[in-house]
Amino acid sequence: MAQSIRVSFDERGAYYTRCNLQRHMSSLPIDQTGPTSVARRRPASWQPRHRATLIIAILGVLGMLLIPFLAKDYKPIIFSDGIAYYAYLPATFIEHDLTFETMERLYFEGSFPSYSGIQPYPSTGINLNKYPIGVAIMLLPFFFTAHAISALVGAPLTGWDPIYQVAAGLGGLTYMVLGVALLAELLARHFPERVVVATLACIVFGTNLYHYGTFDPTMSHAYSFFLITALLLATSWWYERPTIARSALLGLVAGLIVLTRNLNVLFLAVIPLYGLCSRTDVKARLHFFGAHLLPLAIMTSVAALMLLPQLAYWRFATGSWLVYSYQGESFNFTQPRLIAVLFSVQKGLFFWSPLLLLAVAGFWGLHRFASAYLAPALVVIPLHTYLVASWWHWQFGWSYGHRAFTDVMAFFALGLATFLASLRGRQAWAVSICCTILVALSLFQMFQYWQQIVPPENTTWEIYRSIFLRLW
Secondary structure, eight states: OGGGOOEEEOTTOOEEEGGGHHHHHHTSOTTOOGGGOOOOOOOTTSOHHHHHHHHHHHHHHHHHHHHHHHSTTOOOSSOTHHHHHHHHHHHHHTSOOTTOHHHHHHHSTTSOOGGGSEEEOTTTOOEEEOSOSHHHHHTHHHHHHHHHHHHHHTOOOSSOSHHHHHHHHHHHHHHHHHHHHHHHHHHHTTSOHHHHHHHHHHHHHSSSHHHHHHTSTTSSHHHHHHHHHHHHHHHHHHHHOOOHHHHHHHHHHHHHHHHHOGGGGGGGGHHHHTTOOSHHHHHHHHHHHHHTHHHHHHHHHHHHHHHHHHHHHHHHHHSOSSOOOSTTOOBOTTSOOHHHHHHOTTTOHHHHOTTHHHHHHHHTTHHHHOGGGHHHHHHHHHHHHHHHHHBTTTTOSSOSSOGGGGGGHHHHHHHHHHHHHTOOTHHHHHHHHHHHHHHHHHHHHHHHHHTTOSOSSOOOHHHHHHHTTOOO
16 A cells, blocks of 8 residues: 555645655654554664764864874864864954954965955955855854863964864864764664764774864864765755744755865755655646745845855955855866776775765665655756866865865765665675775875875876875
């Protein structure tokens, strides 16, 4: 009987399609009887995925403590792009000068370095911070905590001293760990605990995610990873029960995604694409939207309100409400470097994180486990890849691996979990050994990057062969 169901609304008005019916059935109370009953599950208080998340958090803190000793010529925590992402906070709450002129004079010898992303806007002469304000907003609790501690112990209230640096670093690590926790809950809705734990370990340590939660925690990528993971989970919650609170939450997440990296606006396509598995689902989706105009209005209103601070800053600095802040930087849409972005020794995604090839293989079977995310993955990931490959500096500057894909690790986690859940017997053992080797390789090469053995960019085959598995 259940197989014949295509689209229905439950008593709460929640929307279900054929592709996510199985997940809905598994979420029914355990005392249901008859065809809709499910097996009793382990209490959700302390699952293996929670222990795995705690271990990742501990290893993250340990990594931050050891990095000054493991890294060659270790830089301040707030460095490179992180300077501009963070600069909004001291400029607003300490210097009270969003022209950044006070900061420029006091801490940058009268001129921001070119890599900082803060340069005068031609028509106004006011310094324009090319990076959006999302990271600064998400760091507010950590900044205020550092400010309070500095005042309490009599440390300088500059916004840049060690207490502030540590707080900003802990902020990036915290959002990485929160992203992992949300990812664990997302995966647990579709996969067994053993698969969830294995996927978390592979995604955190077999890619550059751990690096951007510890070594470069003030870059935007740990924050975007958290937000996009939250988007995937919050979208599923919203379709199950589009309450006012869930609508506001989804709008908040959507607004922060755009504020953190403007081009990540394309990930908002997840919301309308979620759960679409056939043409008939499109009609049902339009019917669902028509039946829930108030939740839709709340969601879009909250997202729009989140954008107001950014628009106000652009108006202040440039005289225009909408600005392309990356002056002199552009896309080449007719000649995207797709092969280089995905496979080259320079920054190729699969060259530096080969474990993700298993995730791509898993996308073929995603419809069996988490089909509601299949349409978003098939649309959003190719579009994101195309944009990255079309960027004038497709390597994205100094980074371990290709940092533009750190944001979307939740999508790859769904593919990898699907691949792992499909394995049986000897296949599982062979893939486990393969994953262990690839994780070890990723961690070793990350250490090489910290030691400046792996170049920050423009790696060639000759260089890579000469440094492969070199420890010092």
